[in-house]
Amino acid sequence: MVNHGAPNHSNPTVHSVHCGQPVVRVQVRITGAVQGVGFRPYVFRLAREWRLSGWVVNSAQGVRIEAQGAAPDVEGFLSQLRDHPPPHAVVAGFEATAIPEQTEEGFEVRPSDPGGEPAAFLLPDLASCPECLREIRDPANRRFRYPFTTCTHCGPRYSIVEGIPYDRPLTSMRHFPMCPACEREYRDPSDRRFHAQTNACPDCGPHLAIWDSAGRVLAERAEALAFAAACVRRGEILAMKGLGGFHLICDARNPGAIRLLRERKRRPTKPFAIMAPDFERARKLCVIDRAAADLLASPQAPIVLLPRASACDLPADLAPGNPYLGLMLPYTPLHALLLDELGFPIVATSGNLSDDPICFDEREALERLRAIAGVFLVHNRPILRPVDDSVARFMNGRAVLLRRARGYAPLPLDAGRELPELFATGAHMKNTVAFSRGRLIFVSQHIGDLETLAGAASHERAARDFLRVYGVQPLRVAHDLHPDYGSTRSARQWGVPLAAVQHHKAHVLASMAEHRLEPPVLGVSWDGAGYGEDGKVWGGEFFLFDGRQFEHIGRFRPFRLPGGEQAVKEPRRSLLGVLAVMGRAGDARSLFTELEWRVVTAALGRGLNAPWTTSAGRLFDAAAALVGLHAKTSFEGEAAMGLEFAAARARPSAADPPRLPFDNGIVDWEPLFTHLAASPDSVSEKAWRFHAAMANVILDVARACRVPKVTLAGGCFQNALLTELAVERLRQAGFQPYTSRALPPNDGAISVGQICGAALEVESCVWQSRVES
Helix, strand or coil: CCCCCCEEECCCCCCEEECCEEEEEEEEEEEEECCCCCHHHHHHHHHHHCCCEEEEEEECCEEEEEEEEEHHHHHHHHHHHHHCCCCCCEEEEEEEEEECCCCCCCEEECCCECCCCCCCCCCCCECCCHHHHHHHCCCCCCCCCCCCCCECCEECCCCCECCCCCCHHHEHHHHCCCCHHHHHHHHCCCCCCCCCCCCCCCCCCCCEEEEECCCCEEEEHHHHHHHHHHHHHCCCCEEEECCCCEEEEEECCCHHHHHHHHHHHCCCCCCCEEECCCHHHHHHHECCCHHHHHHHCCCCCCEEEEEECCCCCCCHHHCCCCCEEEEECCCCHHHHHHHHHHCCCEEEEECCCCCCCCCCCHHHHHHHHCCCCCEEEEECCCCCCCCCCCEEEEECCEEEEEECCCCCCCCCEEEEEEECCEEECCCCCCECCEEEEEEEEEECCCCECCCCHHHHHHHHHHHHHHHHHHCCCCCEEEEECCCCCHHHHHHHHHCCCEEEECHHHHHHHHHHHHHCCCCCEEEEEEEEEEECCCCCEEEEEEEEECCCCEEEEEEECCEECCCCCHHHHCHHHHHHHHHHHCCCHHHHHHHCCHHHHHHHHHHHHHCCCCCEECCHHHHHHHHHHHCCCCCCCCCCCHHHHHHHHHHHCCCCCCCCCCCCCEECCEECCHHHHHHHHHCCCCHHHHHHHHHHHHHHHHHHHHHHHCCCEEEEECHHHHCHHHHHHHHHHHHHCCCEEECCCCCCCCHHHHHHHHHHHHHHHHHHHHHHHHHHC
16 A cells, blocks of 8 residues: 655765775665565565675564665675565565665564554465465474464564564564573574564464363463364354454354354344355365456465355355455465364454454453354454454456455555645544554554444454554544544543544545546436535435545435434335425335334434435435345345345346436436336346446536546445446546445445545645634
8 A cells, every 4th residue: 555665776886996996885765665565574585695794673663774885786786685575565665875884794683662652564374385384284293283374475564563663572472482492493594484583383382272162271372272173163153363363253154053153143134254164275265366366376366256156055044145255365374274174264353243343362252152163163362453354255257355454464655746744533434543654654454343332342452452552642633524423432431632524525535635636527426325515315416526625516415314323224215205306105014014114204204213314325226126136135245236136137238227317416316226226127128227327427427517537435335336437437437436446435434534634724724824823
């Protein structure tokens, strides 16, 4: 997310001559994600190759180097370091300055310097590298079947680090002093574990234990893994402490185990993620092209939503009514060893009750998960912060993050301009927090929803974490405009000036920051709900942003939501609200019992608990109910997903869907719903026409505005069909569409948009004070 910085080389000062070449000394300062990636060992080896003396050190700001040698050798060293850094490094700044020559011999790795303002990036956790996986499967290797095998190229980082600089004493590995053999590897420049802060082995590192639901130890080490595998084979549910938290695991082939997990986790229909033992078996489950294979095997190793293969024989209850499976491969030695033992795919879903944050402490897990899992596979390496699995899907041939967590967070976004130091508390759902420093916006891992006490506590912990690690001292704290959101209440506790940023404007600003867009920009911001500046429920908004202010140029025709938030779980209520505005409320009568109908229509008639909304997300729900897909749902987005999947099964009709009028800033959806209600077409045809009509709306508004850059933001653009149709139409008409990739299109990006909105407010205040003076 951060571009490699251009080097700043001052002309070296010549002090002496070595082997006929002038000798120079340079000081190099490198910032970015340069700790925990083997950067110091890489510099050490590189300096030796170029016959240089000097030293390298981790600092709170990144990596600092002093290197001395013949001028051509120093230049070669700098060029190679700049152009070919270690594989997982993200270089944000590279500055080399000539300094006076010194008398010294050799090149060394010096102890870290913790002084100064923290600026180095905390690195995300990295999936196991091929070398470590080979070692744990080699009976002749001393790490054979050791589940905590890591090196400088892989393993835990963000989930175990306490502070900057990244050194073992500042990680939870400080509890495990290295044995002589590990110490030798750590000190050996030729070893892959040279200065690997997570280095450990069976003799000195963390180990496994299996507990029952009362916390009694049933087995340890290798026996614990075998015990856990036997439980899964028998159809039991296992809670396993992994890299950044707990997984709930069961046999993905066993319908009874899946059904039991759904009942206990209170997750009736939401899809479960699965983990396949290897690529060979993964390809029997899903359609995996080259791009998907590369993503699955990447150091980030997210869950990837992929089409279910025709030969896949896993139970439909893994993802009811869904043609996709959320697939991942083992990304830690522990997962790899468990899957080696089992030899079949497993469900590996977040260790929580629905709506709660993921568990990451074994004692907490016993309390929160004992009603779900019968056995607990735990270990004694503390997890210092919870990091859930990231989730991605492909749109327009490119991977799009839907949940940004393990493997990606907390790497920052380069906003392309200097920002004041600000903090943002994010959205109420799919919460993340963020802060800005310089050009960078640091975004936390996915925290989750703030509906529960556990969710609110997780949010507060993540906010304090950023404050402590980076010493954040914000000028403002940005928050959502909604006065009662948990993230808004959190913002009030900081004791600094606040900046309220409207939800849908934040979506647009986040997308602009991701792509570094210069205004003017047409922002299309569609989602389920967000608190509007008029106190109403927004969700289908069009904004023109000129760099200083937003012009609200359009929105969907308002309709009521009978039952308020209950309509989110019951698409039939959204449909009733739509039909009531059309004067056809009775068309929804069959979707309610007699008692329900009397109550809901009476409340609707009086306007009681029936707020007005412009939500595009609720229009998708209404359409899903109208065509007969979902009257009720069990998780957010289920109806819209069903509509997308139905549409994907249709052959696009030669007849265009009706165009929706755009007059006086209002997009009228009534012609579309009138058409769908009267159409004799199949459910799939009607679903496709709905998507096509919604994509056409975006093009029509863009043509009316005549602004080349159009950004599509908000949760509705998790829908691949909608997004691809809109992008295709915009491009064909000569517009430049932008969609989310590195940031989620959903509320996981809101904290970034809040930072940008608060920055506009601060800069406006500065500008106004200058004018007044």
